[in-house]
Amino acid sequence: MNPSTQGLTLHLWPSKWNLPSIEPSCIVAAFYLQLALPGRFSIQECTNPDLSPSGQLPYLTHGHHTVAPLSSILKYVAALTPASISPVTGPDAPEPGFSADVDVLLDPSDRALRTAWIAHAESALGDLVAYVFYSIPANYAAITHPTLSSFYKVPQSYYVPKRICQAHQARLQANGLWNTPGKRLRQKTPSALTRKKRKRIQSRYIKAHFSASGLLGDKNFFFYDRPTTLDLVLAAHILLLVHAPLPDTLLSSLLSSSYPTLLSHARRVLAAATPTVPVHPPERYRLSALLPYPSFHTWWSEPRPPKSEEEKRFERMRWRWIGLAILGSVGYWFIWGPKLRFVKVENGDGDENLAIVVGGETVGLDIGDEADDGVEEEVDDNANA
Structure with missing residues (x-):
């Protein structure tokens, strides 16, 4: 039994x-x-x-x-x-x-x-x-x-x-x-x-x-x-x-x-x-x-009953929609999304720090008023996320 x-x-x-x-x-x-x-x-x-x-x-x-x-x-x-x-x-x-x-x-x-x-x-x-x-x-x-x-x-x-x-x-x-x-x-x-x-x-x-x-x-x-x-x-x-x-x-x-x-x-x-x-x-x-x-x-843990052909068809359509949504999001980011650049920023004390430039704006580093006097060296001018 x-x-x-x-x-x-x-x-x-x-x-x-x-x-x-x-x-x-x-x-x-x-x-x-x-x-x-x-x-x-x-x-x-x-x-x-x-x-x-x-x-x-x-x-x-x-x-x-x-x-x-x-x-x-x-x-x-x-x-x-x-x-x-x-x-x-x-x-x-x-x-x-x-x-x-x-x-x-x-x-x-x-x-x-x-x-x-x-x-x-x-x-x-x-x-x-x-x-x-x-x-x-x-x-x-x-x-x-x-x-x-x-x-x-x-x-x-x-x-x-x-x-x-x-x-x-x-x-x-x-x-x-x-x-x-x-x-x-x-x-x-x-x-x-x-x-x-x-x-x-x-x-x-x-x-x-x-x-x-x-x-x-x-x-x-x-x-x-x-x-x-x-x-x-x-x-x-x-x-x-x-x-x-x-x-x-x-x-x-x-x-x-x-x-x-x-x-x-x-x-x-x-x-x-x-x-x-x-x-x-x-x-x-x-x-x-x-x-x-x-x-x-x-x-x-419960056993799942077998799916009908109609349920299988809707499941395939659902996964296709999910795949298209993911692909569209990734494509938009690479093609039309904001460009990212990794740069080195030198502050007034002569120390170098790594920062990220997104659409012309520096993020990830608080450089204050010393940014105008700093020297920016581009590491990868065409780097994209």
């Missing part, structure tokens, strides 16, 4: 570390579409969040519709019917009663529980992921910054990663998790005091959220025998924390030793929901990427 067709196309941050993306909400969107519409969508990797209506990735395009952010994407996909999806024939055609809602079997009580836990997960685990990738100096210097820089070419590779880091700064500062990694990029081996402080922070956030392990118990998934949205949200955050080759392994070790059940759950979700659809790499850097507004970029 080509992303330029009328089919469903999910736009998200590029994949890395054997995950669909480097950002939790993008991973959740990719997992959800794989479970809801297997084989009926495509993925377009993107590095320009400004193309999204919300200014953040992911976003979904479906024909003339553009949907963002993640919560709106999930609602839009869940409400799709077989008639609204790109036509699929043969054995892959939707069955009667088809539903794209991953949580279709949940009763009202389970839906309320799901909504509460998702909000808690996105808040607590979202802070933890941002802290690990953007606030721990060793991780930011060795993994986060090089990964973001690799998505761009010069000059964007120099300033875009810093802008993304600054976007997380306010959130982390409000929670007391900001370590100003830009000032500590060279710190390779944190002191024992620093490690103890980080362990307290990570333990507090893990215990605050991973009480969800009690809800999971011995089950493979939270509610029934296939992942729901809650499974996807929880797994997306945990997978990023354990799959990325972070130099600081304190958190991954803590997860492995204290919460092996949640690690196993995250890996089951990855095996069940990894997208198997075409993935299109990000567009190459183009001059149009410097345009400040998405509408300008869209206008620049």
Whole structure:
């Protein structure tokens, strides 16, 4: 499926570390579409969040519709019917009663529980992921910054990663998790005091959220025998924390030793929901990427319809008129325009200066009353512009 067709196309941050993306909400969107519409969508990797209506990735395009952010994407996909999806024939055609809602079997009580836990997960685990990738100096210097820089070419590779880091700064500062990694990029081996402080922070956030392990118990998934949205949200955050080759392994070790059940759950979700659809790499850097507004970029990049013979004829006539106007202007200047001469003018002090004579008037030099006493030497009597 080509992303330029009328089919469903999910736009998200590029994949890395054997995950669909480097950002939790993008991973959740990719997992959800794989479970809801297997084989009926495509993925377009993107590095320009400004193309999204919300200014953040992911976003979904479906024909003339553009949907963002993640919560709106999930609602839009869940409400799709077989008639609204790109036509699929043969054995892959939707069955009667088809539903794209991953949580279709949940009763009202389970839906309320799901909504509460998702909000808690996105808040607590979202802070933890941002802290690990953007606030721990060793991780930011060795993994986060090089990964973001690799998505761009010069000059964007120099300033875009810093802008993304600054976007997380306010959130982390409000929670007391900001370590100003830009000032500590060279710190390779944190002191024992620093490690103890980080362990307290990570333990507090893990215990605050991973009480969800009690809800999971011995089950493979939270509610029934296939992942729901809650499974996807929880797994997306945990997978990023354990799959990325972070130099600081304190958190991954803590997860492995204290919460092996949640690690196993995250890996089951990855095996069940990894997208198997075409993935299109990000567009190459183009001059149009410097345009400040998405509408300008869209206008620049949109395909142009073929021109009719009448339109081609008028275009040729327009270019002929432009050519004649330019030729006439240049010819008038050379034939009937004022003649220019470059001359040397000597002032009263004996210094020589270069001046231009246009139609008998000297310009480009303020010689005052001393011009009458000066000696004018013509350099090119017939020089024309």
